[in-house]
Amino acid sequence: MKMKSKRAILSLVLFTFGFLIAASFQNTKAFVFEQEDVDPDWERTFYYTQQLIDFEKQNQDLQQEINEVRADILQFENELVSSEEEIKDTVQEKIDLQALNGELPIEGPGIFITLKDQEYVPSEESIDDYIVHDRHVQLVINELYSAGAEAIAINGQRIYHDSHIVCTGPVISVDNQQYPAPFEIEAIGNPNTLRESMELDRGVIDQLVNEQIEVEVGAREQINMNSKLR
Amino acid sequence: MWLPLLFLLLGIGLGFLTDVSVPEHFASYLSIAILAALDTLIGGIKGYLNNEFDPHNFLTGFFFNITLAVIITFIGDQLGVDLYLAAVVAFGLRLFNNLSIIRHHLFNYYQEKRKKRIKNAGN
Structure with missing residues (x-):
């Protein structure tokens, strides 16, 4: 046990x-x-x-x-x-x-110059002395360019660097486009400057007046010119 | 003599089979309890060899030591002092003490046996 x-x-x-x-x-x-x-x-x-x-x-x-x-x-x-x-x-x-x-x-303010043939012609033989020739137009255009014109047109046709202006009888041909007198030359630029250069003493206008051409000069607020058509 | 051994194996098997999981915090309680149990077992063997083995003392000592060790650890835990170290040291000292005594006994037993054998051979 x-x-x-x-x-x-x-x-x-x-x-x-x-x-x-x-x-x-x-x-x-x-x-x-x-x-x-x-x-x-x-x-x-x-x-x-x-x-x-x-x-x-x-x-x-x-x-x-x-x-x-x-x-x-x-x-x-x-x-x-x-x-x-x-x-x-x-x-x-x-x-x-x-x-x-x-x-x-191009558009802008400028001046216009109108060249007219002399209405009064004393003798028919010396009629050349009383009408507007191409050189007159060229003179105006050159003077305008010299005065700083930006663009010039004759009777609404614009002048380019290669434009030509020639006399063909009683009309003037601008780039083969013929215009009879009167001729309205428009120039875009400073109106005052352009106008003063035109109206100089013994200037262009004086010369033109001396050559028996009726000249009208005025300023325009707005002149429009087209571009060259190509 | 086989019954205690059988129960030892039974206990080990049950321990493995039941899959007891002690929280990590209580792991030290388990180890302390094992140390106490081991101490008591060794103490029992020593008592047996000294011929002063008391089964009832052994049984109460076994469970009392385990409980006390766990309580001391618990108190130490509550106070924030590692009191279980005291139990470990005490049980460890006693363990080695008892083991050395057992060793002495076994050695003496062997020596006496040998002397007897030599004496017998001499006769």
Whole structure:
């Protein structure tokens, strides 16, 4: 009986001991596994953090590139603006020159000069002395150009740099277009300057009057001239 | 004699099978309890060899030591002092003490056996 009780007690103690040992062992193992579980977690975190850092660095680089490109664009735009202004100026100049050259219509204030044949002719033999010749017209035109006329027209036909004015009998031919007297010469330019240069003492008008031609000079607010037809 | 061993294996098997999971915070309680149990076992063996083994004393000592160790650890936890170190040191000292006594006993037992054998051979 005594022996049995002893055995039973020993068994109970050893059972408890074994249980404790096993539980502890398993617990420790689970704990170690947990730690091993933590490790890949940490590695993943590290990996993603690294990736994040890489991405941020990349972003920064790209941002810097964007800034540089923006600066380039700004500079380019400024250049464009200045070159556009230049082009604008150049185009304006071209238009002005074309207007002067006769390739474009032109309008503006100016003066007109009318040359008429003398109505009273003393003798038929000297009729040449009393009518308007091509040289008179050329004289007026040259004087007008000298005075700064921008464009000149005879009876509404514009004069160009290669125009010719000739006498053919009683009519004057301007670029093969014939006009009888009277001739109205229009000039666009500063009216005061043009008129004063015409009316100078011993000037063009004096000469024309001396050659028995009736001259009428006046200013016009607005004169329109067509462009050369090509 | 096989019954205690059988129960030891049974306890180990049950411990593995039940899959008890102690929270990490209470892991130290378990280890302290094991230390106390080990100490009591070694103490029991020593008592047996000294011929002063008392089963009831052994049984109460076993559970009382475990409970006390756990309580001390618990109090230490509450106070923020590592009191379980005291239990570890005390149990460790006693463990080695008892082990050395057991070793002495076993050594003496072996020596006497050998002397007997030589004596027998001499006769």
